[in-house]
Amino acid sequence: MVQPIRKTTLDPWQDPKEEPYVRIEKVTKKFGDFVAVDDVSLNIYRKEFFSLLGGSGSGKTTLLRMLAGFETPTEGRIFIDGVDMTGVPPYARPVNMMFQSYALFPHMSVEQNVAFGLKQDHVPKDETRRRVAEVLDLVQLGPFAKRRPHQLSGGQRQRVALARSLVKRPKLLLLDEPLSALDKRLRERTAFELVNIQEQVGVTFVMVTHDQEEAMTMSSRIAVMNTGWIAQVGTPAQVYEYPGSRFVAGFIGDVNLFEGIVVEEEPDHILVRSDEVACDLYISHGAVVPRGAKVAVAIRPEKMSVSKEGAAGPGTRNAVVGTVREIAYLGQFSTYLVALDTGKTVRVTMPNTNRAAEMPITWEDRVVVSWRPLAGVVLTQ
Amino acid sequence: MRRPNFLYMILALGFAFLYVPILLLVIYSFNASRLVTLWGGFSTQWYASLLGNQQLLSAAWLSLQIAALSATGATVLGTMAGMVMARFGRFRGRAIVGALVTAPLVMPEVITGLSLLLLFVSLEDLIGWPEGRGMTTITLAHVTFTMAFVAVIVQSRMASLDESIEEAAMDLGARPAKVFFVITLPIIAPAVVSGWLLAFTLSLDDVVISNFVSGPGATPLPIEIFSSIRLGVTPEINALATIIVGLVSAGILAAGLWSARQERQRRRDEQLARQGAGELMPISSPPQDAPPH
Numbered sequence: 001m002v003q004p005i006r007k008t009t010l011d012p013w014q015d016p017k018e019e020p021y022v023r024i025e026k027v028t029k030k031f032g033d034f035v036a037v038d039d040v041s042l043n044i045y046r047k048e049f050f051s052l053l054g055g056s057g058s059g060k061t062t063l064l065r066m067l068a069g070f071e072t073p074t075e076g077r078i079f080i081d082g083v084d085m086t087g088v089p090p091y092a093r094p095v096n097m098m099f100q101s102y103a104l105f106p107h108m109s110v111e112q113n114v115a116f117g118l119k120q121d122h123v124p125k126d127e128t129r130r131r132v133a134e135v136l137d138l139v140q141l142g143p144f145a146k147r148r149p150h151q152l153s154g155g156q157r158q159r160v161a162l163a164r165s166l167v168k169r170p171k172l173l174l175l176d177e178p179l180s181a182l183d184k185r186l187r188e189r190t191a192f193e194l195v196n197i198q199e200q201v202g203v204t205f206v207m208v209t210h211d212q213e214e215a216m217t218m219s220s221r222i223a224v225m226n227t228g229w230i231a232q233v234g235t236p237a238q239v240y241e242y243p244g245s246r247f248v249a250g251f252i253g254d255v256n257l258f259e260g261i262v263v264e265e266e267p268d269h270i271l272v273r274s275d276e277v278a279c280d281l282y283i284s285h286g287a288v289v290p291r292g293a294k295v296a297v298a299i300r301p302e303k304m305s306v307s308k309e310g311a312a313g314p315g316t317r318n319a320v321v322g323t324v325r326e327i328a329y330l331g332q333f334s335t336y337l338v339a340l341d342t343g344k345t346v347r348v349t350m351p352n353t354n355r356a357a358e359m360p361i362t363w364e365d366r367v368v369v370s371w372r373p374l375a376g377v378v379l380t381q
Numbered sequence: 382m383r384r385p386n387f388l389y390m391i392l393a394l395g396f397a398f399l400y401v402p403i404l405l406l407v408i409y410s411f412n413a414s415r416l417v418t419l420w421g422g423f424s425t426q427w428y429a430s431l432l433g434n435q436q437l438l439s440a441a442w443l444s445l446q447i448a449a450l451s452a453t454g455a456t457v458l459g460t461m462a463g464m465v466m467a468r469f470g471r472f473r474g475r476a477i478v479g480a481l482v483t484a485p486l487v488m489p490e491v492i493t494g495l496s497l498l499l500l501f502v503s504l505e506d507l508i509g510w511p512e513g514r515g516m517t518t519i520t521l522a523h524v525t526f527t528m529a530f531v532a533v534i535v536q537s538r539m540a541s542l543d544e545s546i547e548e549a550a551m552d553l554g555a556r557p558a559k560v561f562f563v564i565t566l567p568i569i570a571p572a573v574v575s576g577w578l579l580a581f582t583l584s585l586d587d588v589v590i591s592n593f594v595s596g597p598g599a600t601p602l603p604i605e606i607f608s609s610i611r612l613g614v615t616p617e618i619n620a621l622a623t624i625i626v627g628l629v630s631a632g633i634l635a636a637g638l639w640s641a642r643q644e645r646q647r648r649r650d651e652q653l654a655r656q657g658a659g660e661l662m663p664i665s666s667p668p669q670d671a672p673p674h
Binding site for chain 2: 069070092097100104105106107116117121148150151152153156164168
């Protein structure tokens with residue numbers, strides 16, 4: 001018999017044999033009458049970079065604090081690596097957290113800050129020194145070991161916080177808005193650094209963020225949260241290309257939404273008729289919606305195009321006439337706001353493959369807005 | 382140029398109002414005459430006779446002991462109370478605890494003193510402790526009324542302390558008690574120290590409450606001074622007051638110098654941090670004291 005070679009999947013969530021590393025089971029958290037987290041179930045796999053994405057009050061931070069042990073669920077259970085962690089206090093969990101404010105100990109040097117966690121576990125002095133030096137090298141802060149936190153810049157403090165939470169080799173690292181206190185330029189570089197470090201150390205990361213760009217660039221999967229429940233879980237591409245609801249479509253990126261009624265429903269396509277647009281919306285992938293159902297069709301601005309030529313109007317599919325109201329020139333691409341004759345305004349983004357001076361489309365031009373049959377997504381919720 | 386002159390005059394008047402009496406007290410402590418209000422030439426005899434005045438010196442020693450003990454007790458209890466008020470959230474009866482902790486701040490001292498006296502007397506009747514009135518009762522009384530000040534100082538410091546620092550320590554494996562002693566206490570230490578100093582000062586010059594709860598064997602300095610003034614101020618008291626003023630001024634001067642040094646250090650640190658901010662990778666920056674090749 002040939003032993004089957006164990007396949008290392010890049011997408012463990014698609015492998016039915018893979019055990020979830022963190023299992024959140026029907027967790028609810030109430031503060032008085034306020035329900036912060038409402039019956040959330042979630043599986044997170046080993047070595048994932050998982051993001052909880054949502055606005056303020058979406059319950060993402062509360063969920064993270066329940067993973068850390070600072071809050072206990074009102075209902076439900078949390079398992080980490082198969083062990084029930086629901087009632088375990090924070091100091092006894094194999095979980096470390098990087099705080100939004102970094103929460104460095106101001107009266108200790110960088111070295112002492114990082115060594116603090118190992119000291120609590122009574123790790124021998126030699127080993128402590130070695131591991132602290134190692135992790136400080138990892139975040140490139142070796143020369144700053146003797147400094148106090150207030151002698152460091154924001155970016156350096158952030159890396160001390162990361163080193164301090166990594167040095168104990170936790171099973172799970174929680175990051176609470178890790179980049180929010182950095183300026184834009186530093187944020188981008190640090191995002192890549194974080195992903196690199198995560199790959200090097202192989203620790204499972206769970207990050208909370210309100211910034212969709214951050215979540216998209218760093219995560220293996222994203223859970224979009226809204227008022228205490230999870231609206232959608234998926235890879236960045238899934239969440240962006242196939243939003244499951246109006247909320248997700250609107251929260252991540254820009255989107256044009258057309259409300260309408262399903263008039264044709266076949267295995268290979270769907271036809272939607274909308275009062276907001278003077279053509280039929282033809283979508284060439286099936287969706288489980290009955291004829292006559294009220295739906296919304298979501299189309300991303302970059303999946304539409306404007307041009308001065310082409311047929312449009314009643315009877316045509318996925319092409320409609322409008323007037324250019326605004327043009328925002330952004331360098332590598334331009335955004336057009338086109339007012340359709342029905343009164344609806346659509347947003348179209350086009351790459352500037354030609355020089356701006358050669359741009360044929362200008363304000364108040366009559367244009368045809370069109371998109372391909374695959375571009376639309378049918379939303380029922 | 383008239384307006385600045387006018388302002389300087391007002392300033393001088395203000396300072397004079399505050400410090401001329403103290404200056405007079407210091408000058409008259411070197412008075413040769415026995416009469417406090419009449420200058421009789423320079424002399425240091427009152428300092429010498431102060432050293433011989435056993436009653437006054439032992440009162441001063443007793444006062445210092447009481448102040449140190451009661452300030453320490455008040456700091457421990459007040460810090461605990463401040464922590465509870467700042468960190469325990471909205472527990473049942475929080476408003477009542479808050480009001481009770483801060484009540485001694487506004488309570489007339491006469492009432493505090495009288496009620497404590499009644500407490501001590503009935504306690505002695507019931508369980509035989511404390512025996513009579515003396516150092517123990519004064520210390521206890523001072524703890525009760527100075528504790529409120531410490532609690533308020535600690536509470537306000539705790540309110541401005543980022544709670545996630547304590548959470549981070551707990552997250553890294555420290556139990557709550559350890560978090561308090563290793564993280565919280567060192568950070569709020571300046572507030573605790575100033576609470577102790579305030580309690581010490583309040584205890585040192587308290588007359589009203591001490592008057593109620595002191596006994597024949599134990600007379601703290603303020604009461605001693607008060608009762609001897611009734612027989613007329615002797616320049617000895619001026620001498621003692623001068624020594625105390627001298628000590629306090631030295632203490633304030635030292636504290637001022639220390640905080641000025643801290644401020645300079647802080648500015649240097651800020652500059653250091655700003656220099657570091659420009660470079661993302663510290664390793665790639667050229668070392669400043671690299672030897673020439």
